[in-house]
Amino acid sequence: MENSLLMSLIPATGVVLLIIGFYKTWFEKQVQAQEHIQDLLGNVSNRNRPAKDQDNILKRRKKNKDGTASKREQLEIKLERANMLITPNEFYMISIGSALLGGLVIWFLSGQNMLITIPLGAACIALPYAFMSLKTMLRMKKAAAQFSDVLNSMVNAFKTGFGFSRAVQMVADNYDDPWGTEFGKMAAEMNLGASMEDALYSLSSRVPSPDVDLFVTALLIQKETGGSLAELLGNLSHTIRDRYKLFQKVGAISAQGKLSAGIVCCVPFLLCGIMYLFLPDAMIQFVTNPIGIALLILAGFWMCCGVGVLYKIVQIEV
Incomplete structure (x- = not known):
């Protein structure tokens, strides 16, 4: 019942x-x-x-x-x-x-x-x-890989005589998500009456990246001081591209440490699964016994500590 x-x-x-x-x-x-x-x-x-x-x-x-x-x-x-x-x-x-x-x-x-x-x-x-x-992690990785190309497209638009709003709309039309979506939001905000500063700050809020913060800061300074916007974004694109290459190189060097952390996480669960297949009664008694539960909690705690230490070791700021 x-x-x-x-x-x-x-x-x-x-x-x-x-x-x-x-x-x-x-x-x-x-x-x-x-x-x-x-x-x-x-x-x-x-x-x-x-x-x-x-x-x-x-x-x-x-x-x-x-x-x-x-x-x-x-x-x-x-x-x-x-x-x-x-x-x-x-x-x-x-x-x-x-x-x-x-x-x-x-x-x-x-x-x-x-x-x-x-x-x-x-x-x-x-x-x-x-x-x-x-989804956020994959989207931000794709955004970081494409940002220098987006800046190059804006540089080409400025060299042909387009203004900032038209260059933003061109990026929105020619790129897929994430930059097509984000610049499309920028274009919509400016078309509805938002200022350039509002649109840029909204972009930096939606895409939390040092490259985007640098892009926003450069445009706001250029608006106050003047100068060639195409040359500014061209130099910025070159800097961001070199920085991304360095980031990729550092990721390749630290891949071994990340693999070690993954193995440390997976091996205990794999061994428990194998033992359950061959010795199911013993495993059931182990996970239902208070001593076994305490040992599992202790092992899980130290495993998390080890993974955390390995993660800190392989995290290198670029």
Whole structure:
């Protein structure tokens, strides 16, 4: 009776949460879009806006770096960096749905064992976070590899007589994600009335990279002091390309240490799996005995310490 009640409660709860989440996020998207457009269009005529907005953006960036931003603000920034076009509420609903679905699958596979289902099902809530982190990492790596080419394209646009807005639009049209997406957002912001400073600071917030910060700083200084923008971005592109080559060389040199850290992580789990295949009774007694559990916790702690030390050794700033 209890099992049948649980079987009916889990899907019903998931359906109710999904309905609430879809309605709430759909309504919030409309409200947020209208507020954002009205804020941009309503302040175009305000001449004091650039300095005011620049201060706000700088405070927001400092707030994010210091870790004083709220959890929702941090999640919004992470979703934007991963180019996941969902709101934080939608992400929370996906995480809850992942936990419910994972718990239901584990409940069937474990023979309806609640002691295994509850902790493993709760751990499934981290799957969307892991996917978001992986997507962000891959996207930032691709952005770092293509940034010098993007700057060269802007240099060619400036040499042919295009202005900054037209050069940004050209990059948005000719490149895929991430730079096509990010420069497309820049072009849309400037078309809606945002200043060049606003668009650049928004870009540096969405793409947390030293190269992008250098690009933004160079453009803002050039705007104040003047000079050839094509020559400036050409020299910057050359510097970023050399820096990326050095970064790749350092990554190749430290690959052995990273491989060692990966082996240290994988070997214990591989040995446990082999022992479970050949000595299942002994392994079950070991993981259910208090002494065995204490030994596993101790071994896991020292393994994490070793991996952390190896990670610090192979992390070389370029």
